[in-house]
Amino acid sequence: MPDVDPRFGAHLRALRTSRGLSLRALGQLAHRGKSHLHDLETGAKAPTPDTARHLDRVLRAGGMLARLVDQPVDHDAEAEELLTRVRASDVSAETLSRIEAGVDDLASAYATTPSVDLLPMVRRHLAYVSRLLDGHGTLAQRRRLVVAGGWLSILRATVHIDLQQRSAAGAHLTAAGKLAEHAEHAEIQAWCLETHAWESLTKGDYPRSIDLSQQAQRVAPRGSSAHIQATAQEARVWARMGEVRLTRGALDRLERLTTNLPVPERAEHHYRYDPTKALAYTATTLAWAGDPAAEQVARSALAELDPRGDGGDRPRRSASARLDLALALVAADQPDEACAVAVEAVTSGRVASSNWWRAREVLRRVESTGATEANTLREVYEAYQPATR
Numbered sequence: 098m099p100d101v102d103p104r105f106g107a108h109l110r111a112l113r114t115s116r117g118l119s120l121r122a123l124g125q126l127a128h129r130g131k132s133h134l135h136d137l138e139t140g141a142k143a144p145t146p147d148t149a150r151h152l153d154r155v156l157r158a159g160g161m162l163a164r165l166v167d168q169p170v171d172h173d174a175e176a177e178e179l180l181t182r183v184r185a186s187d188v189s190a191e192t193l194s195r196i197e198a199g200v201d202d203l204a205s206a207y208a209t210t211p212s213v214d215l216l217p218m219v220r221r222h223l224a225y226v227s228r229l230l231d232g233h234g235t236l237a238q239r240r241r242l243v244v245a246g247g248w249l250s251i252l253r254a255t256v257h258i259d260l261q262q263r264s265a266a267g268a269h270l271t272a273a274g275k276l277a278e279h280a281e282h283a284e285i286q287a288w289c290l291e292t293h294a295w296e297s298l299t300k301g302d303y304p305r306s307i308d309l310s311q312q313a314q315r316v317a318p319r320g321s322s323a324h325i326q327a328t329a330q331e332a333r334v335w336a337r338m339g340e341v342r343l344t345r346g347a348l349d350r351l352e353r354l355t356t357n358l359p360v361p362e363r364a365e366h367h368y369r370y371d372p373t374k375a376l377a378y379t380a381t382t383l384a385w386a387g388d389p390a391a392e393q394v395a396r397s398a399l400a401e402l403d404p405r406g407d408g409g410d411r412p413r414r415s416a417s418a419r420l421d422l423a424l425a426l427v428a429a430d431q432p433d434e435a436c437a438v439a440v441e442a443v444t445s446g447r448v449a450s451s452n453w454w455r456a457r458e459v460l461r462r463v464e465s466t467g468a469t470e471a472n473t474l475r476e477v478y479e480a481y482q483p484a485t486r
Contacts, residue, residue: 102165103213103260103483105149106138112156113138127155140483176250176272193241196226200248207252207367208411212259212449219253240280247276247285251292252367258296259449261483266296287317288368291327298334299451306334322370325354329378336385344386348379365411373401373411377418384421384428391425408445416447423459432468435459439474443481450483 113123120138124131129148136142144152149166156162199222206215226246230239250273257266270289277285294309313327332347355375364371380398383391399418403409408416419442426435439459442448448456460478464471 100167101143102167103140105144105162105165106140108161108165109134109152109156110138112158112162116156123155127152173268176268192229193238193245196222196229196242196245200245200252201363201366204248204252204367205363205365207255208365208413211446212256216253216256216260219249219256223249223253243276243280244282244285247273247280247282248368250276251285251288255292255367258292258299259451261450263296283316283318284321284323287313287321287323287327290316291323291330294327294330294334296451298330298337299454303334303338307331307338310334320354322368325351325358325370325375328354329375329382332382333378333385336382339386341386344382348382351375351379373398374414376401377414377421380418380421380425384424387428389429392422392429395422395425408447412445412447413449416442416445417452417455419445420448420452420455420459424455424462427459427462427466430466432463432466433470436463436468436470436474439463440477443474443477446481448481453483 113120118126120131120134123129124134127134129152133142137144137148144162144166146163146166149162152158153160153162203215203219203222206218210218223246226242226249229242230246250269254266254268254270254273257263257269270292274286274289277283277289290309290313294306294313297303297306297309310327310331314324314331317324317327328347328351332344332351335344335347352375355370355372358370358372358375360371361369363369364373376394377398380391380395383394395418399415399422402411402418403415419438423435423439423442426432426438439456443456456478460471460474463474
């Protein structure tokens, strides 16, 4: 299958409407069925490269649509190419500092950059790392570049998960783990396990998620960001399973790990744990566990994340905090405010595709109360729902 940019449907719709064409009219011009064009615009179906080029010509788009539909990407081959270069050659140290700074920049951009925009940036950086692996240098210099490749591979896998591109995510997550093993980098290995745990949680495979979270804690350096994150992940999974005692136990361990935790230099860095993240994770866990304390904790987390009400410095996390608060409000028999808060989260455009199930859960809980505001939330939910790929 070709690698289709998630924005293809929106661009096709914008081009069609800007030329004053209905779906039926475009279908007549392009000799395509109205329903097929509708499926392309909504993302229900993926266009072939030939279809994209044909619609480009019909809409006089100058290649815009064709560029959004690449030839098939062999993610396994891309990931293996990087590993092959690692095994085969050394690398110069000339640009290592710049590479490492770029890795930190991309990991920090994750908090604010839409996944569809971040992915090509990470791909370019990984390609650059691959080229540098053809150079020569000391073992220490080469190890630094391998570590950079490991961080970039796990970041790329995380972005693919957010875009619900599970096959691609699996390839690059496997590559990240092998690179971490090659460099003997325990923290990257732990982050790989934690990322697998999160993906298992989103699929509802809670026992596997618990096992992976606990493996990550054993592998991670004690007190490292990966160790803390994996502990928080374990607490969230126990909450989903309704295991109150085990949830509380994991939260107690998380609190001990994060007490007096200093704010890192780049708090927005995806792989550096900060106190605000601890509060947000606690809010999520309590909301999932149905704990009455969830409402107040979620309000506190949201106040820290988004003091001005504009999304703050971490808009994705702010959107998640609003979903946590909405879930807690439904449990506290306040469906009206829950609906309003959930609408804010969804319309922010910052709920990742991989997190959309959380918005769906809030919607179902609100609808189960019979609140009239549920109709508004349903309309917003359907308007913003990402296409399934």
